[in-house]
Amino acid sequence: MIYRKATTNDIYQIAYLITKTIGTCNIKSSKNIFESNIEEVTKDIKNYYVCSSNKKIIGLCGISKILNKDSFNLGLKNVKEILYFCVEPKYQFNGIGTNLLKLCINNIKNDIIFEAWGDNGKYVNSKFILEKNGFRMVKNLGDSYYRKNNYCHKCINKNKGCNKCIAEIWVKYKTI
Numbered sequence: 632m633i634y635r636k637a638t639t640n641d642i643y644q645i646a647y648l649i650t651k652t653i654g655t656c657n658i659k660s661s662k663n664i665f666e667s668n669i670e671e672v673t674k675d676i677k678n679y680y681v682c683s684s685n686k687k688i689i690g691l692c693g694i695s696k697i698l699n700k701d702s703f704n705l706g707l708k709n710v711k712e713i714l715y716f717c718v719e720p721k722y723q724f725n726g727i728g729t730n731l732l733k734l735c736i737n738n739i740k741n742d743i744i745f746e747a748w749g750d751n752g753k754y755v756n757s758k759f760i761l762e763k764n765g766f767r768m769v770k771n772l773g774d775s776y777y778r779k780n781n782y783c784h785k786c787i788n789k790n791k792g793c794n795k796c797i798a799e800i801w802v803k804y805k806t807i
């Protein structure tokens with residue numbers, strides 16, 4: 632397995648894996664989910680890390696550039712935000728996600744926001760990784776946040792008929 636920075640040649644494979652494991656967060660786009668993800672990933676391709684096996688991308692994580700907006704009213708300035716984060720299902724629970732997240736957050740001097748979701752009714756999908764890597768949950772957006780904000784039709788679980796989905800904001804505060 633190889634861990635490396637993403638290049639523009641990876642955009643389609645990255646967008647494909649996101650489409651398969653998440654759906655899209657690019658809900659304002661009128662394009663379909665795969666095309667929305669191509670659009671979204673292209674903007675930040677230089678800020679993604681990937682894990683590949685036999686030239687196939689099996690995991691990815693991205694981190695934004697410095698953002699000046701205070702999207703979740705956290706009172707933080709100059710934050711970075713974790714972008715898409717996913718691992719091919721058959722490779723999950725092998726530490727790949729943790730390695731990719733670490734590549735994104737190591738040596739970052741800013742506060743880092745992670746918007747985490749989960750449909751298992753108990754905790755967000757990335758809870759254990761976030762806890763182990765110094766993030767803490769700072770805001771619970773509520774179980775109907777995604778439904779109210781019209782995300783569900785672009786989610787991987789759109790046909791599951793979920794009636795709630797956990798939405799939480801986790802932050803890793805900068806260390807001076």
Ligand SMILES: CC(C)(COP(=O)(O)OP(=O)(O)OC[C@H]1O[C@@H](n2cnc3c(N)ncnc32)[C@H](O)[C@@H]1OP(=O)(O)O)[C@@H](O)C(=O)NCCC(=O)NCCS
Nearest residue numbers: 716717718723724725726727728729747748756757759760
């Ligand atoms: C979230 C995701 C990227 C994690 O990738 P991964 O490669 O499986 O993650 P890792 O193997 O590095 O880490 C999983 C960790 O959580 C721990 N974990 C998972 N479920 C657990 C549980 N129920 N109880 C205790 N620990 C648990 C694992 O033991 C592991 O910790 P360890 O490294 O100390 O053993 C992957 O599950 C995924 O792609 N999910 C779908 C997309 C998604 O939900 N993205 C994140 C949105 S919040």
